[in-house]
Amino acid sequence: MPTSSSETLPRGILLVEEYSALGVAISSALHKFAPLHKIEVTQSFEEAAVVAVRMQPELFVLDLDPPPLGEIAFFNHLKGHYPDTRVLVIAAGTSRELRSERGTRGAIQFIEKPFDLAEFGAAVQALLGPWTGPAGSVRGTLRDLSTIDIVQMKCLAISTATVGLRTGDGKSGEIHFRKGQIIHAATGLLSGRPALEEIVSWAPAEFTEAELPEEERVTIEVLWPPLLLDLIRKEETRLQKQPPRANPARRSPVPKTGHKILVIDDTEMLLIFVADVLATADPTFQILTAPTGAEGIRLAKIEQPDLILLDYSLSDMTGDKVCRALLESERAVHIPVLMMSGHVTELARTAADHSNVVAALPKPFLSGSLVDAVEKALAAGPLPKSAAKVAPVAAPEAPPAPVAPPPPAPIAPSPEKTPPEASPPKAAPQETPPLKTPPPAEEPTTPSPNDHGGGSAQQSPSAKAEWPAAQPATPFPLSSAPPPVTSAPPIEPPRQPWGSLPGRLAAPSLVKQTGLRVTFSCEV
Numbered sequence: 279m280p281t282s283s284s285e286t287l288p289r290g291i292l293l294v295e296e297y298s299a300l301g302v303a304i305s306s307a308l309h310k311f312a313p314l315h316k317i318e319v320t321q322s323f324e325e326a327a328v329v330a331v332r333m334q335p336e337l338f339v340l341d342l343d344p345p346p347l348g349e350i351a352f353f354n355h356l357k358g359h360y361p362d363t364r365v366l367v368i369a370a371g372t373s374r375e376l377r378s379e380r381g382t383r384g385a386i387q388f389i390e391k392p393f394d395l396a397e398f399g400a401a402v403q404a405l406l407g408p409w410t411g412p413a414g415s416v417r418g419t420l421r422d423l424s425t426i427d428i429v430q431m432k433c434l435a436i437s438t439a440t441v442g443l444r445t446g447d448g449k450s451g452e453i454h455f456r457k458g459q460i461i462h463a464a465t466g467l468l469s470g471r472p473a474l475e476e477i478v479s480w481a482p483a484e485f486t487e488a489e490l491p492e493e494e495r496v497t498i499e500v501l502w503p504p505l506l507l508d509l510i511r512k513e514e515t516r517l518q519k520q521p522p523r524a525n526p527a528r529r530s531p532v533p534k535t536g537h538k539i540l541v542i543d544d545t546e547m548l549l550i551f552v553a554d555v556l557a558t559a560d561p562t563f564q565i566l567t568a569p570t571g572a573e574g575i576r577l578a579k580i581e582q583p584d585l586i587l588l589d590y591s592l593s594d595m596t597g598d599k600v601c602r603a604l605l606e607s608e609r610a611v612h613i614p615v616l617m618m619s620g621h622v623t624e625l626a627r628t629a630a631d632h633s634n635v636v637a638a639l640p641k642p643f644l645s646g647s648l649v650d651a652v653e654k655a656l657a658a659g660p661l662p663k664s665a666a667k668v669a670p671v672a673a674p675e676a677p678p679a680p681v682a683p684p685p686p687a688p689i690a691p692s693p694e695k696t697p698p699e700a701s702p703p704k705a706a707p708q709e710t711p712p713l714k715t716p717p718p719a720e721e722p723t724t725p726s727p728n729d730h731g732g733g734s735a736q737q738s739p740s741a742k743a744e745w746p747a748a749q750p751a752t753p754f755p756l757s758s759a760p761p762p763v764t765s766a767p768p769i770e771p772p773r774q775p776w777g778s779l780p781g782r783l784a785a786p787s788l789v790k791q792t793g794l795r796v797t798f799s800c801e802v
Contacts, residue, residue: 290316292335294326296344311399312406323352335363337405342369343391345435350487353423361421364405368393369434373503378546379510382417386427387547396620396641400548403645407554425478426510428485433458433502442486443477451477454490460502462495470497478509479516536562537656538581542574542600543589552587555645556652571595575603578610585655590619590628601632612660616651634661
């Protein structure tokens, strides 16, 4: 809510956020990264304009989701009343490549939504300072609000409108947007992309906004991120012909004699923040920056800094690979590394596996923590080359050998068609002692089929003797004689009518104690 007219607010940060809950969350993050600043939250441009009159904010933070109405008029107002203020816009769909190419020259800095807390904190702290030069001389402010800033904001707001431009020397033009895409541009006799390139090259102008005409003209059919990226690069080529502006994110051309520090991080705003903090802590520091791991390794071998500040998550490789490459280089093996990351687990593992990691600084961090960690690492000095070690890279495990399927069962050949294979000669059988034949048993009498009474009978010629399977011998006790062998009584077959007997009648087997089995049969 806006404050009363009698209340005077200190300089601080003004947040424009329509959603109350999200406003509380972002405000909490701002308090963390800017504890000495007053934080105010408003829900509309009209409310923000009232609060800003008394607050004189150093930083505006604007959320473009949902897209607000009247942003062109609001930025015209800010430019006229707060030319030295900077702006951070939170939006979905930003281009990292575009942000990196644009750098800090623009009046508006963009951050992707949802944002990483460490990146958000670095952006806020970088835009607030501390400064190494006069305000506005190092990086863009609202005084430098340009066509590129307005075009990028309208695209991210998914706007459908016509934006008009007019410069102080009488130039004018217009750019048409439909659902966040640039579809037409015109100035004088030019239209389409040539007109857009001409408009972008103009000095800061006054902007107006109107509805898109019913009869649309489509002269540009390129998506806005690559289109703006190409325009920015052409504009950069044009500006290089002019005297360059100082950029604290890169090595200063002024000779310095202090410690040389290399910062490797792929977040542009974090590079700016770290460079600002270290340059303020000790103006003699020589600050080098690298946006990728490969560039950082190259600079480390050439410049041989006294300390490397390394982010773990880079766009081209992870921090542990950078540490390994430094340890494997004779020119960089002695350089201590201060790791910076929000990935605590990876941070601890890298520090344990690589001897050149001397300290770890979890993200997000404040300027005081950064300065303390850097001073301690520099005080310890370079690493002894003899102590350098790196955990061996585990060899990739060999894939398991394929398991051969069992061979199919062989099909037995037919004895009539396939001759038997010649078998290898068998060894001569060993001589075995002769098997002792048990004593002969008394011959049982066989009853005749027609003799149903007793009486003696002769042994049938068809009687057969069969030996059972070999059984282990059981010795008799020495104190007693073997039991006498007796004959089994004859078994009388059942009486059946004549003619009902089978062709062969098998008599029951008689088993004596000697183990001899005798089978009798008779023919009818």
